[in-house]
Amino acid sequence: MSRKPHTARTHARRAPLETALREAIGAHRSGRLNEAERRYRALLAAAPDQPDALHFLGVLLHQQGRREAALALIGRALAAAPGYVDARNNLGNVQKELGLADGAEQSFRAVLAARPEYAPAWNNLGVVLKAQNRGREAVEAYRRALALAPDFADCWANLGNALRALGDLQEAMTAYCKAIELAPQSIDAYHNLGQALVSSRRTAEALEVYRRWQAQQPDNPAIAHMIAAVGGDPAPGRASDAYVQTTFDRFASSFDEVLSSLDYRAPALCGALVAELAGAPQGLLDVLDAGCGTGLCAPILAPWARALDGVDLSPKMLEKAAARGGYRRLDAAELTAWLATHPASYDLVVSADTLCYFGALEDVSTAAACALRPGGLLVFTVEECAGDGAPPFRLNAHGRYSHGEAYARGVFKQAGLEVAALRRAVLRTELDAPVGGLVIGARRAA
Structure with missing residues (x-):
């Protein structure tokens, strides 16, 4: 019997699902998250084990802070497609946010066993290792990522943080400068470079960094506070509400680990x-x-x-x-x-x-x-x-x-x-x- 009719029927069944997935991903990328969630769920009602829909819906829920549900969905995606490397990397990201450091490390190492050239997984592994106070291993992971992706600005900033925590301030400042060169809008890199300079008793240089940062982001309340902190402007009677909120909103995901x-x-x-x-x-x-x-x-x-x-x-x-x-x-x-x-x-x-x-x-x-x-x-x-x-x-x-x-x-x-x-x-x-x-x-x- 010819298999052509079966192939045609299979393609006919797949085509609407592929179209639905493209539309859901389009809504997701455009920031229309409620619409994207509806589309992913509608697709999964028709195809409950579709790995891309499970994975991307999990990513969406993670973006919304619904991490337990995200973990379950990405786990289902991997059950349906065990070799799905991007899903395993995102599983590690969710595990990291949930404080499941051992599981996250295992996920990232599994990704790297399959794709050792995947720089984001080396970076993510570094983040998890640093959170476990394994600073030297974190530095090595970040350097592996940067050897593969020299323009990876976030990884340069992460390398700076790991080096700074180890007390290697000069190397940390070099990494922060590279992060700023690659991503001039980087809030964390400017702030951390300034703090590394302060720790090195180079307060005047820290003020220069904060002034450069202010030129990039004139309305950022954190900058005005830090300029005052190093003597560039009169000190306020208290930190502004805007400074406190923006600083700790940005810090929330890593707060417990850092402390x-x-x-x-x-x-x-x-x-x-x-x-x-x-x-x-x-x-x-x-x-x-x-x-x-x-x-x-x-x-x-x-x-x-x-x-x-x-x-x-x-x-x-x-x-x-x-x-x-x-x-x-x-x-x-x-x-x-x-x-x-x-x-x-x-x-x-x-x-x-x-x-x-x-x-x-x-x-x-x-x-x-x-x-x-x-x-x-x-x-x-x-x-x-x-x-x-x-x-x-x-x-x-x-x-x-x-x-x-x-x-x-x-x-x-x-x-x-x-x-x-x-x-x-x-x-x-x-x-x-x-x-x-x-x-x-x-x-x-x-």
């Missing part, structure tokens, strides 16, 4: 002082995580909480906090205004590593006192501005504020909060240097 590499201690230090001042946890307190970020304090504060709320300026950070869980509510808002509009609402307010984005503390301390019930407790950290003749507060070249002990005590006392405990501690480590701070507990009168 783990810095031996970040602020949440644990706050928890220890809460235990000292609030006593054994009984789950009876209304608690606010003020500047909650990705929710690192949630599991620490949960034993004391009848209800735990969080507030932060960054919607992207709040998405991470929601995924971590443990909160009754999460609000995207400026902290001072939010506190002032929730009077006598909390028994305990904790602010870990948030007041370093405030210089003057008068307004936020008054608002915190307002939000506390009588007898309520505020526990917070600030970086310490120490030494003879130190000012009440100072904007430092890294972009955060530090505060003097006498100023912090005085401003919270003026707000009606009596300091009950003050501890000096190392809040984190940056470039192998400890960042010293104060962990303070202050109580509102009963």
Whole structure:
């Protein structure tokens, strides 16, 4: 029997599916994500195991932050087509975002076993290795990627980050300069080059870098803040809302990984002082995580909480906090205004590593006192501005504020909060240097 009629029938069945896939991909590439999702799902209703539709729908859901669903869909694509290298690479990307570092590394290594010339997979492997504090291996992976793709700007920036974390500042700066040459709009490369120069005590050169960055992006609030931080303009009384939101929205996806590499201690230090001042946890307190970020304090504060709320300026950070869980509510808002509009609402307010984005503390301390019930407790950290003749507060070249002990005590006392405990501690480590701070507990009168 001739196979021609069967071939023709098969082609006739495939043609509408191929057309539907092209239309879905077109909507996806044009940014019409809702339309693209509808088209992918309609195609999968007709062909449930179509690997491209499964893969691209998974990519779309990943773009929308629906990562668990994305993981399942891309996994189905690979079940249907085990040799689908692009899908396996994107599976690794989703695993990385979900914190599944071992799985992500396995995925990227599987891609490279099949296609050792695939530069994006070498770059992605480097990102995962760096997140696991395997810096030397990450550098090697980035260099493999760049040998294959010398114009890979993001990989140059990633190489700079890995070298900087290892303390190789000169090589890091060379990598950042190459990233900027290839992608003059690169926000991260300018910022990180400036910070590497600051760490090398080349502040005047850092200011030049920030001025060049500002010429590329005159409306970027991060640049104005960093120019002030290195003395190019007068320091503001606090970081602007726009600076905080844009900075932490951009930082959200890698926030927990970066802080783990810095031996970040602020949440644990706050928890220890809460235990000292609030006593054994009984789950009876209304608690606010003020500047909650990705929710690192949630599991620490949960034993004391009848209800735990969080507030932060960054919607992207709040998405991470929601995924971590443990909160009754999460609000995207400026902290001072939010506190002032929730009077006598909390028994305990904790602010870990948030007041370093405030210089003057008068307004936020008054608002915190307002939000506390009588007898309520505020526990917070600030970086310490120490030494003879130190000012009440100072904007430092890294972009955060530090505060003097006498100023912090005085401003919270003026707000009606009596300091009950003050501890000096190392809040984190940056470039192998400890960042010293104060962990303070202050109580509102009963």
